[in-house]
Amino acid sequence: MSGPRHYCGVVGINAGHNVVADLQKALMIIQHRGQDSAGVSVFDGNVINTVKDAGLVQIALPKERIENIQGQVGIGHVRYATTGGKGAMNAQPMTMTTVFGMIALAHNGDLTNYQKLKTVYMGQGAVFQTDSDTELIINLLSRRMGQDQDPVKAIKAVMSEIDGAYALALMINGRLFGIRDPLGIRPLIIGKLDDGYMICSESSAVYSLGGEIVRDVMPGEVVEITQDSFKSYAPTTRCAYAHCFFEWVYFARPDSIIDGCEVYNVRKNIGRVLAREHPADVDLVMPIPDSGRAHAIGFSIESGIPYEEGFMKNRFADRTFIMPDQATREKAVSNKMIPIKSTVDGKRILIIDDSIVRGTTLKKLVHMLRDAGAKEVHVRVGSPPIIAPCFYGIDMKNREQFIANKHTVDEIREIIGADSLGYISIEGVIEAIGLSGSDLCLACVNAKYPTKIEGEEHRYQTRLTDLK
Ligand code: SF4
The missing domain is CATH 3.60.20.10 (Aminohydrolase, N-terminal nucleophile (Ntn) domain)
Structure with missing residues (x-):
């Protein structure tokens, strides 16, 4: 999201x-x-x-x-x-x-x-x-x-x-x-x-x-x-x-199977792990449509806390992805996401997002929920804090853009205005995917790169020329 x-x-x-x-x-x-x-x-x-x-x-x-x-x-x-x-x-x-x-x-x-x-x-x-x-x-x-x-x-x-x-x-x-x-x-x-x-x-x-x-x-x-x-x-x-772990967390379609692991299932597992790692005393779990849906279902199953749809997406609003820049996209995203007042009003709510880059969109959504009457808003995140750039084809090119590089988790919680904030751990996301951690690229969350990149820490030797 x-x-x-x-x-x-x-x-x-x-x-x-x-x-x-x-x-x-x-x-x-x-x-x-x-x-x-x-x-x-x-x-x-x-x-x-x-x-x-x-x-x-x-x-x-x-x-x-x-x-x-x-x-x-x-x-x-x-x-x-x-x-x-x-x-x-x-x-x-x-x-x-x-x-x-x-x-x-x-x-x-x-x-x-x-x-x-x-x-x-x-x-x-x-x-x-x-x-x-x-x-x-x-x-x-x-x-x-x-x-x-x-x-x-x-x-x-x-x-x-x-x-x-x-x-x-x-x-x-x-x-x-x-x-x-x-x-x-x-x-x-x-x-x-x-x-x-x-x-x-x-x-x-x-x-x-x-x-x-x-x-x-x-x-x-x-x-x-x-x-x-x-x-x-x-x-x-x-x-x-x-394998890029973000494919399962966010990029790929939920109905795709990548390297033997179904994306939807992995996302549900992430929700389950989050419920164990960061439990919360709330009235309901809400997805941020559409990508956070499976995460929220998993959290609900594991915690026993009811799952409810609390955001209505205006499908006919401007397409955020063809907006020219990030700021315009973020503004458009919050414009097209409307809280359902009867779901939200007077409730303690937990929302799950797949990842946080800058945190600006999430901040808007938390405020919208409060304006709609939410008593408490708790946030859980389906990827560990993003701290390092991606050199492998994802639009995350410099460290400056990551909120987790400049702030602690508690500071981020305060910036986005949430009552609590919990990211899945690196071990937790590996468990949710179900592959060996050494077979995953986790460079944007652990800053250890699977290929040699000048100025960055190299995780292991991988060049094809070295294969005999
Ligand atoms: S650094 Fe690795 S895990 Fe992160 S987005 Fe890029 S390829 Fe995926």
């Missing part, structure tokens, strides 16, 4: 029919991962055709534009600008014509050695037209394919050069590949359709196309998706993973 912004989502389909409409549908399902721009690229048997533009999927990919392209293999992308600017120029898929034909690439994540590599290659005469790290990847691929003459070898060589987070849908002419970084920071899943296979950032898109989940792409794995099957080019050694 008051958490960080999403980043990007990718999809790729190879099937026995024209996949354009399916790509568009899948992108609508993962629209929450990026609302700045959207695009699709399909291979028609000769060339790759692309339609992309700024805006939501339905605006960027209108019927009159996508009905002009067709192909049985294609990729798609929704984008929230992280590295690189906003707008149509940085919309993806990005395409390039090489001596081996056309390449189209859709990328979710951020490379951490982008500037370094870009400087090196510019020194060698490479030309870049955008500030996007995706352009760097596609440039490197084009170079490597020239040297190796083999797409898979070229992909592996590029993976050994780049660092950071990347889940990629890549098309080289009509060949479709899914690629996940060696730590598996961003999700990527393989699905089976009636007449083909697909890859996507979230499993909910597979279900929306009537498909079944096959499995997650393994960290460090390259999969080639065909109509009949898929071929795996796996890394030969298992290293510690670093």
Whole structure:
């Protein structure tokens, strides 16, 4: 609710029919991962055709534009600008014509050695037209394919050069590949359709196309998706993973299953853990719609305190995610969230939010509840305090923006005007997800990074080049 912004989502389909409409549908399902721009690229048997533009999927990919392209293999992308600017120029898929034909690439994540590599290659005469790290990847691929003459070898060589987070849908002419970084920071899943296979950032898109989940792409794995099957080019050694824990807490859809753990279930577990770690003597537990709903249900189940809907969301208010800046978004969020007076009046209320970045939205909501007659307002938070920036594709770039960096929990409680405030512990969120803590990225809450970043503490050795 008051958490960080999403980043990007990718999809790729190879099937026995024209996949354009399916790509568009899948992108609508993962629209929450990026609302700045959207695009699709399909291979028609000769060339790759692309339609992309700024805006939501339905605006960027209108019927009159996508009905002009067709192909049985294609990729798609929704984008929230992280590295690189906003707008149509940085919309993806990005395409390039090489001596081996056309390449189209859709990328979710951020490379951490982008500037370094870009400087090196510019020194060698490479030309870049955008500030996007995706352009760097596609440039490197084009170079490597020239040297190796083999797409898979070229992909592996590029993976050994780049660092950071990347889940990629890549098309080289009509060949479709899914690629996940060696730590598996961003999700990527393989699905089976009636007449083909697909890859996507979230499993909910597979279900929306009537498909079944096959499995997650393994960290460090390259999969080639065909109509009949898929071929795996796996890394030969298992290293510690670093799945972004925020996918479960906030980013992903509740109906998605990521690395074997259903998001809705994890969020309910978080509520349960919060009820044990920070119990409260209140009359009711209330979600902040929509993302805090499962957290609140879990808290209610564990504590036995009744669950009630106390905020009504105006679904027809301005869309907060297309507001130009954080301040405008926060104002709009509080405008469209109205307390239900009969639920709130005279009650001791506990609300659960998924995360706190600056705390300004939460402060407004607490005040609105008091104005509606709440006797007490207690706040619980489904992620530990955010104290460190994310270098892996999330819009949390500097320490200054985090309220938890400047204030103690009690000071934050006072700033937001709550009667009590409790964050889930790091151990608690690990327990709720159910994976090993050493297989999760928790860098924004413990400041220990899974890749080497200058000036930051490095958690463990993970480079793909070190795998034999
Ligand atoms: S730093 Fe935080 S938001 Fe970024 S990948 Fe790691 S856990 Fe996710």
